Amino acid sequence: MEHPAYSQLRPVSPSVGVVLCPNPGYSSLEGTNSWVIRAEGDPRSIVVDPGPEDEGHLNVLNKNASEVAEVLLTHRHADHADSAQRIRQLTGAPVRAFDKRYCVGGAPLEDGEIIKVEGVTPQIEVVHTPGHTSDSVCLFVWSGKPASSTLEGIITGDTIAGRHTTMISETDGDLEAYLRTLKMLKKRGKKVRLLPGHGPDAEDISVFAKKYIERRKMRLQQVKDALEKLGDKATVRSLIDEIYTDVDPVLRHAAEQSTRVTLRYLGVEVPSK
Structure with a gap:
């Protein structure tokens, strides 16, 4: 079965x-x-x-x-x-x-x-x-x-x-x-x-834990890179547009939540939009 x-x-x-x-x-x-x-x-x-x-x-x-x-x-x-x-x-x-x-x-x-x-x-x-x-x-x-x-x-x-x-x-x-x-x-x-x-x-x-850690580290780096690229123009929405280039619209809310959690971990505050 x-x-x-x-x-x-x-x-x-x-x-x-x-x-x-x-x-x-x-x-x-x-x-x-x-x-x-x-x-x-x-x-x-x-x-x-x-x-x-x-x-x-x-x-x-x-x-x-x-x-x-x-x-x-x-x-x-x-x-x-x-x-x-x-x-x-x-x-x-x-x-x-x-x-x-x-x-x-x-x-x-x-x-x-x-x-x-x-x-x-x-x-x-x-x-x-x-x-x-x-x-x-x-x-x-x-x-x-x-x-x-x-x-x-x-x-x-x-x-x-x-x-x-x-x-x-x-x-x-x-x-x-x-x-x-x-x-x-x-x-x-x-x-x-x-x-x-x-x-x-x-x-x-x-095996799963290792992959999860690697994926979180990848997302952290993506957020850091996007913050550096966007500078003062960075918002949660613009960060998502920069990072999640192929995200399903149904999952956009999840991407927003994940990005806000990552920003909190980094100690960075940006406007939502």
Whole structure:
């Protein structure tokens, strides 16, 4: 079974499967990946990123997850977390997020925490990975006890996608923090399976992290070069025209946001237009 596969559980590793939500779009690609974590024979499971409030998707997810012990959110964005209240109603399981405002019946996730749940063999290491948003976490899925078992994969949410680059939130994202996160994933993710929030899974996270770093550095240099070329005439709009020469009009808003985030990282202020 290959990606995408809607309305069914697709096994990815011995302890991890994915149910793809039918919410395709420019940013969500084929849809949101909702992850189900449990080893063969486990009576309970952990669900990560139940997705938007799509009743059909939640029913499929709940059916395939068996008894859900906990629900974890990689970050607050609607396509990952809007169904938090509803999945709590359906399963009775607590919903946990790094930001306590998005928890439902559960305690906030903590950086470095090891999640151990009775009836679920795999254990999950929580790593705070700010950048895309301030509340982003990556979840390291171990087949048993961390460091003494197999690291089956890392659930990255929107920190790294299975295809295309990731936007940094203009409200509380941070490019400097994001670059630190990518460097960490490049180191710890070598030969570890990527379990992204969108797009297909892949064999080696470090390959994606390296490409993401290189692309961010390229964009930084492009902005610097454009600022030097345009001088006092530089605006966000003129910078985009200079850098994104073939951008799809549908993606222009994303280009504007990315440019403003880059300017903030550089400590440069220019008018919007």
